[in-house]
Amino acid sequence: MSLNIEKIRSMFPVLHQEVHGRPLIYFDNAATTQKPKSVIDALSRYYEFDNANIHRGAHALADRATRYFENTRESIRDFINAREEAEIIFTKGTTESINLVAATFGRKFIHKGDEILISTMEHHSNIVPWQMLCEEKEAILKVIPITEEGEIIWESFLQLLTEKTKLVSIVHASNALGTINPIKNIVAKAHEVGAKVLIDGAQSTSHLDINVQELDCDFLAFSAHKLYGPTGLGVLYGKREVLEIMPPYQGGGEMIKEVSFENTTFNEIPFKFEAGTPNIGDVIAFKKSLDFIKEIGKSDIKSHEDDLLQYAANGLNEIKGFIPVGTAKEKVSVISFNIQGMHPFDVGMMLDAKGIAVRTGHHCTQPLMQRFGLEGTVRASFAVYNSKSEIDQLVESVARIAKIKNK
Template sequence: MSLNIENIRGEFPILHQEVNGRPLIYFDNAATTQKPLAVIEALSHYYKTDNSNIHRGAHTLADRATRYYENTRSLLQSFLNTKEVEEIIFTKGTTEGINLIASTYGRKFINAGDEIIISAMEHHANIVPWQMLCEEKGALLKIIPISDMGELDIEAFDSMLSSKTKLVSIVHVSNTLGTINPVEEIIEKAHAIGAKVLLDGAQSTSHLEVDVQSLDCDFLVFSAHKLYGPTGLGVMYGKREILDSMPPYQGGGEMIKEVTFEKTTYNELPFKFEAGTPNIGDVIAFGKALEFINKNGKNAIKAHEDELLEYATVQLSKIKGFIPVGTAKNKISVISFNINGMHPFDVGMMLDANGIAVRTGHHCTQPLMQRFGIEGTVRASFSVYNTKSEIDSLVASVSKIAKIKNK
């Protein structure tokens, strides 16, 4: 399936503007993707015509809102190939999903002397909750080292696994390096010694086919806003038998069956983990983002992004003073780099002056920056609506910037 990129670009209103007198080139997709008009209009339509609380109302607006809301959950079941629709839990984002698991599964099942394994390339959201849990429980946090190319040291991981390992929480795809980790192998090895596995899918769900039954992961978390959907919304998948064993994350409405002052009984999945009025409008709008992906095809989108990555990698590598950070063999469409002798913030500001939006800094992966001995990087990340001509503009701008310090 070949994509008509110009037609796709026409679906994204934000792309058709000038920044600093230049046509906007948006290469900050790993931070958040832009939204197609269908998503924007769905959000507006909900508040104009269907605004109502869901599940408990007996009137027409409540019925419509509930059906549209739950339709998105059904789309997600297909998107992830979950065994049951009830294994889809709506959250505020990837960060809340990880914190939910740490606060419920972690507090119930992690004990003093137990071990949790993460990697050296984790986002802060997949580091800090486990540090907090380990401090509280007296457990030990172990870190899988990485190579200079930005690939996991699987032999080191193998040596860490033991009967004390209770959880492996690993990023599927690095937001900073673009590295695709061998999660199938990690899951199989962790399960062999009885450990559960959580995948941070914030980047992988945007670029790869993710089949949770095939992967056999125990948990998966990701954010809607990296999938052409609204901000402030995320998804947590968990195997039913594990979710059933976990206590609720928050108390309040919807997550209960019956409340008395003597005792409260909790609701069934997924509502046990969805206390209070949910983010109804954004969930409905996210359904349109999933339909956009399905319409264009995940494999076709990935093929286009892979082509952009290969082209940009070759062209940027020709620039004197260009220093790539993260050169794994298996990557998604992310290029992190520095220019010899220049601070990444300065490079980012110069690119912005040319209308090119990139991310600069540590990308919420400070331990990873320390591993490479740098303060941060410039990160260009590509999505389905980006083009080779935009990359040509990036290369031309980076080349001019590099000449300032590398004559």
């Protein structure tokens, strides 16, 4: 099915503006996606008509806000095919979701000499929490190496995976390279040695169909703002049997059943992990993001983004001085590159002057950049509202920049 890109673009107010006197071309979607007007309107509507705290009020506004809030939880359950709504926990983002697992599951079940396994391509948010936990618990953090193309070395993964491995925490799709990891196979092998698996789904959830029951992962972390939703909102999925044996993350209201000065009993999941007043308005608005994705269709979105990725790669690879970084066979719509003899920041600034928004730097993956001997890259990342004509302008601009340096 061919998508009506102009119709889709009309739903995103931010796209219809000029930057430095040129029409905006937004290729920074791996950092954050833009928001359709339906999401913006839903957020405004909550504060205009439904503003109330949830779960505890007996009045009409509280009832409406609670219903809309929990409707989003059900939409997320459906979006990732979780077994039940209780397995869906709201957080501030992927980073907090990972930290929640480290602070609860990690502190209870990781002990001295135990091993945690991550990969070379992890975002800092899937490295630092485990470093902190390992230091506290005297556990060992091990790293799966990758190839020059940016793919996990499977034999090395199997060698590193042992009976001492208690947790594998791994990115589904690399934010810096676009590489899609073989998650289902990784989960199956990890479970063979009794290890739990956390998937960093920050990038994959916007590009790939996610079925947590089919993947059989124990945890999945992702963010709303990479799914055409609000910032400051994330999700942690966890299997009920694992969540129930984990201690609470924070103490306060909502996460309790009864409190006395002598003792406190904790609430059921997911509320045990949702202390205090949550980000109600953004949670309610996030449902509109999921509705938008469902209306277009994940398979059609992926097909369009795959087409854009291949089209961009074909054009850019013809440019003298263009150096691609990350050439895995299976990728989401991310292209990282450098121009021979130029700093990525300079390339990014030159593209910005032409109204083209890309990301430059290490992309919160400094160990990955060190693996390739780089300070950073230029990253162009595509979403459903991007077009081939925009990519034509990217290719033309990169060619001109490269020609300046590589005459």
